[in-house]
Amino acid sequence: MPQAPAPNLIGTSVPRIDGPLKTSGTAKYTSDHNFPEMLYGVPVQATIGKGKIKSMDVAEAEKMRGVVRIYRYGNAPKLYRPNGQDENAHVDETRPPLEDEVIYYNGQYVAMVVAETFEQAKAAANKVHVEYASETPNVALDLSDGFNDKMKEISKRGDVDAGFANAAVKVDYTYSTPIETHNPIELHSTVAVWDGEKFKLYETTQSIMNHQAAMAQMLGVPKENVQIVMKFLGSGFGGKLWPWTHDVLAAAAARDLNRPVKVVIDRRMMFSNVGHRPRTQQRIRLGATAEGKLNCLQHDYVSDTSILDEVSEDCGEATPYIYSTPNLRIRGEMVVRNVGTPTAMRGPGAVPGLYALESGMDELAIALKVDPVQLRLMNEPEIDESNGLPFSSRHLKECLTTGAEKFGWSKRNPAVGSMKRGDLTLGWGVACASWIAMRMPCKTSLMLNDDGSARIACATQDIGTGTYTIFAQVVNAKTGVPVEKIQVVLGDSSLPPGPVSGGSWVTGTVIPSIANAADNAEKQLIDLAVNGTRSPYHGRDPKELAFSEGRIHLASEPASSGIAFDELLRKGSLRFIQADGDSMASFADPNANKHSLHSYGAQFAEVEWDPGIARLRVSRVVSVIDVGKVLNPRPARNQVEGAIVMGIGMAMFEETHYDPRNARPVNSNLADYIMTTCADCPEIDVTFLDYPDKVLNEFGARGVGEIGLAGVAAAITAAVYHATGVRIRNLPIRIEDLISGSSNKQHFA
Amino acid sequence: MIEFQLITPESAAQAAQLASASHTAQQGAEIRFVAGGTTLIDLMKLDVETPAKVIDINRLDLAKVEKQPDGTLRIGALVRNSDLAHEPNVLRDYPVLSQALLSGASAQLRNMATTGGNLLQRTRCMYFRDLAYSECNKRNPGSGCAAIEGLNRTHAILGTSEHCIATHPSDMAVAMMALEAVVHVVGASGERDIPIGEFYLLPGATPQNENVLKPGDLITYVTLPAAAANSKSHYLKLRDRASYEFALASAAVIVMTEGGRITRARVALGGVGTRPWRSHEAERALEGKAASEQHFHAAADAALRDAKPQSGNKYKIELSKRCIVRALTTATTQA
Missing domain, CATH: 3.90.1170.50 (Aldehyde oxidase/xanthine dehydrogenase, a/b hammerhead)
Incomplete structure (x- = not known):
């Protein structure tokens, strides 16, 4: 009887294989x-x-x-x-x-x-x-001392000053983001x-x-x-x-x-000894034609670092390629404060950078009297203008149009304070998101066992995002071994070296390494099939054979005609075969190097504003994300939803307060460092466009850990402006700023 | 946290007797009662509280809510916040108390925190809780106040002194103030009743003394006066986020109206005072007046007339006013 081929689990919501350990409290964490x-x-x-x-x-x-x-x-x-x-x-x-x-x-x-x-x-x-x-000590909140002639040039094209001078419509504002502390539980x-x-x-x-x-x-x-x-x-969030x-x-x-x-x-x-996202101050200067074509984009940013070490928040990360403009200049600088050494926090650089840039774009749209979605669509680049490379896979326009449709954007009345829900005023805002796509070098070791099970090992780690399950899904896709028979061994440096869990690159990284291990396993199995005396394919030309759905078979025949790998192993009295996988970084890959590799997204936010009691709540977020092929929608959605929750915190709550007298972080506990609670979580609608990016790997998966946070704060502050007329240029949004009713309040103590 | 002795008494009288050996029942007490522990244990971990002896009162028979023949409601000191919030008499006759309780802390904390303990909840002033600051008159009398020149966005604007600006954090106690609860205490020298309006002290020059309790005084229960028929009430809490945060401003209001006129008003404020803040000024501004927005604003202005903001909390004056107006509006417009 021919067997139906096993369904391909790539792109399906395979439950987390480590889920039962966590829900039963038996997963052993470090301090256990x-x-x-x-x-x-x-x-x-x-x-x-x-x-x-x-x-x-x-x-x-x-x-x-x-x-x-x-x-x-x-x-x-x-x-x-x-x-x-x-x-x-x-x-x-x-x-x-x-x-x-x-x-x-x-x-x-x-x-x-x-x-x-x-x-x-x-x-x-x-x-x-x-x-x-x-x-x-010096913990001055104003980082203006970094805006000087020594600023490092990050990216440049054309003449930004001439572009600004010639622009019909201009905006020029400075934005700041506070020190945020990673607070994994x-x-x-x-x-x-x-x-x-x-x-x-x-x-x-x-x-x-x-x-x-x-x-x-x-x-x-x-x-x-x-x-x-x-x-x-x-959780780690970079910390x-x-x-x-x-x-x-x-x-x-x-x-x-x-x-x-x-x-x-x-x-x-x-709050003091294990890093934080540094404070940033960013000047955004945008100029456009009367129709809204960007003719200059200047992004200058300063972040604070410790006396001991230089760790920069590279706010210009996404700025060079996200929009089309002939004139662009990005400069960065650090200033020194008496704080602990900063470190990466989820979406380092791009997240605070896009808060500033996307806020600037919203302010430009208002100055132009152009719809903010239209303004972005109008300035979509054909290629990455910072380096002339084609995009591997970019669907930002579709993120915007799909998001606009799901959100109901066409019903938006742009007049400030004009939209109501009962006694509440509504505000609607939009912002774009982007994040790098990358692969790192990765080694893996795959075992196929004589009982039909498999083991995959790699010295990378699952930081709570679903990496264990992704490994099992890819091994399943490459070997046909059912997920429940795959043992995934990670988190031990004695295993073959794998990547850092950072940069949203683990998923994209491990796919080619596992594929390479599976190819090497296939070679070993075919060798065994043609050489093993008890093998049905003994003496055959290896070129005639194939390995699919867990079976060695004639390439010309369906898999069901062949022999299961575990049977082949048993016939040869082998307990297992073990095959190494090896894959290179995308920056060492000649084809990847010919492309601009990034993920994209569009964030739409709705706020409800009750002016009588100065109460602001985020009521709805629609997020459309282009991260290539999504291997497992459930943990992927979990990542984006979690990032949006974090983005609400970034927009509205989070700030580590340092006492200027002694540089001490004084709100160093979970009651005084305000983060989003469940009660603050709005309705969140996440859509993945799911276009495979085959430049990065064979399934076309990029990675989804960070992108969801990008743009959220800017979408919320745009919505706040729409509801209240108050432009928040210094995060977080505070009740006192909304009460005062005036934009551009500086929080400098 | 330092090593301490844990004692489990058999009766309230014995507990009081044991605790009477402490030199004070205020900051610095060497003997403390523990009930839910949500404040005390927290502060012991920070070495802000360093009792040598801790008397565990959890086994005492003080966890009942009983309607009394005279119509009052007697609430045992060990009744947990979550139980009290859902108690049928409270829900029916004192909804403002239920609302206040449910706006406080988190579900987990409310399951532990008790009625007596919540009355004695300590301030969340960051400087009080951090031994790195030697200046705290509440923790270390005579040492100064780090908050006045420090970050004081969440601090008090009413009842402050040059020695202390710490906010009383309780929501429950604000509702109890409006309800004119009576606190019953068993002490070394017998039992007594303390109207809640006389229970809390202003910081003045001695912010280490927060209430009138003496060594050995154990709160055994709290009594709420019989509910006034036709009274309408509301508790409104304003804060940055929607849950698990102390009030930046809150208001408990209880009003009786006759023919559109306010015959009786009770207004208490949270998040703005050094103690749960009863505003007689607001009440006077309301009583005899029409239940109208104009008079609500007048009451709010009256309540905040003597507010003294610090560098970081001027906004609290406006926020507190808006809170009062909205709470009164909500209370008087409900069916």
Whole structure:
């Protein structure tokens, strides 16, 4: 009986294969790992923002019950810097903790108490008395000091000044976004185990391979002597891309004390010691013809970084290619503040950059009296004008038109405050989204077993986005092994090296590597089929055979005529075949290099405004996303919906407040750092256009982690203007700005 | 958090007796009662509260809501916020209290937080909660106030002093103020009743003292006066987000009208005062007047006449006024 071919699961909502582990609470997260004799480390944080430690009194703390050691400058184990030239050992905050007595930012670790229990360590940490020579820190919110002649040119074409001078309609505004703190529900943690020669480190990381290399360099041991394990992550949002100072402190203490050490940092430390999205200030200068054709686009941006490290928020990321304009100039600069070192947050660069650019486009549309959707459609480029390359697959216009239709945009009355729902005023806004598309190098290892099961292994990780399931789907598509018989092994640096979970590139990256492993497995199976004495195809020419739907068969015949791979293995008395997969980065791929590779989207937002009580709520978001072929709509939708929820937070709530007197983040908890709650979540309608981008990989999948956040804040502030007449150029939107009724309020304290 | 002794008493009287050894029942108490723990445990983790002894009162028989023969409602100190919010008598006769309770915190916190504990909820002033600041007159009397020159967007504009501008955070207590609840206390020297209007202290020069409780005083229950027939009420809470945030401004209003005229008004404000803020000024501005927007505005102006904003919270004056007007409008226009 010929069997019906297995349905192709690519593009279907395969349930997460790790779902039952998570819903049953049995998934083992980093801090769930415990070992006999394990100690607990609790860091002590500086309470000044700039200065030096004058003295530290640990006498009382050292005598407390359970205290084993108090590390501080002077007795801390020697630690090293990572090699800044090694891009595979990236660290944002490069200064080894406790290296000297200088305080660079408030919250910096000045000591770490190690004790028998967490409670003992915490109690003793509070009894470490530090005296400081304090200086006045600089956490000025105004970043104008960065707008200077030394700004770095990021992209340029034509003459932006001449374009502006000749423009019929112009806008020229400055926008700012605040410092935002990643607040994954899972606190950063590390459990360090030292066996006398090697480290086994359980980490909260979005990049086990980078973590391995960086930790080895900072600990001063060969890379092979460091193993990183991360099986499940309670989200990262970019904050867990690179190692932070608590990681090395824990590992060094474990080695020094020859006992496992666990460090789980607290929520307050999450606000100072593990990165944040830096503050940005951005000038957008747009000029257009009277009809609305852009003839100049200038985007100058400044972000703040720490004294210790230069981490830039590259706000011009999406600006060079998103619109057609003959004259463009993008410049960027950093200014130094007494804050912890910034790091990437979901959609770094493009997200704050598109808030500013898309706000500028909305202001231009109003100045032109052109519909803001039309303005974007009118300025769609044919090619990437920044480098002359064709787009691999770009459907931004369709994102806009589909979104407009779903949202009901044609019913929009552009007059401010003109649209009502009962007693509420409605505001409708739109903004475009874009994000890079990329592949990284990736190795995988595929096993096909004699019981019909498969195993795929890769030293990448699932940060909660569905990567485990994507691996299983691709293996299923390439081998025919059912998803429930595929074991996906990730999150261990001893596996073949895979990519960082960042840049939305994991899905696009692993497809060609798994495909390559499957091709190599096929070669081995066909070899076995023609050489195995008990094989039905013994003695055949390998060129006559094919591998599909899990069966070796004559290429000229259907798969059902052949022999299942597991039967072939059993006939040959083989437990399994194991095949390596290898794929290169898109930037090393000659064909990919001939294209401009990006994802696109359009965000439509509706706000409800109750002027009587100054209450603003986002009531509806329609998001149309062009990320190539969507491998699994369920987690993909989950990513975009989550990003929109985060975008509402970016627009309306989130800001880390630093006390100007001591540079301390003062709202360092989940009650005072306001984020979107379920009650704030509107109706969200996500559409994927689903056009495969075959330049990136054979299924045409790009990646969906970040794009959903881009444009959301600009769509919301455009809607707020439409409802209230108040233009919010400094995020977040605040009740006081809406009450005051005037645009362009500066929040500079 | 420091090590502490946990004690489980058999009776309210024993609990009071044990706690009477503390030198104060205010900030710095070395003996504390714990019920839901949603404030105390939080502050103990931060070392803002460092009691050597914690008396767990959860097993005492104080978790009942009972309608009394005189029509009053007696609410046990251990009645959880979520239970109280859905209690039939409360829903029918004191909807303003249910609304206030349900606007507070999160479902999880409301399941733990108790009636007595919520009356004693401590401020969310960021400087009070952070030991990195030595200046906090509430935590460390005489040390100064870091909030006055600091970030004070969420701080109080009514009842402040040069020593403290911390906001009382409770929603429930605001409704209780409007309802003129009575707090019953068992103390080392017996029982007494404290009208809620006399329960809270202004910070003045001693912001460490937040209420009139003395060492050993244990709140056993709260009594609500019999519900006035024909009264209409509303609790409105304004804040940045829709849930799980303390009020930037809130209002509990209870009004009785006769022929379109207000015969009796009770107005209490949250999010703006150093204590749950009863506004007699607003009530006087309303009583005897027509239930009209003009008089609601006059009442709001009267309520905020003495407001003293800080550098970061001037907007609260306008927000609080709008809150009062809307709460009165909603209350008086409901069926």
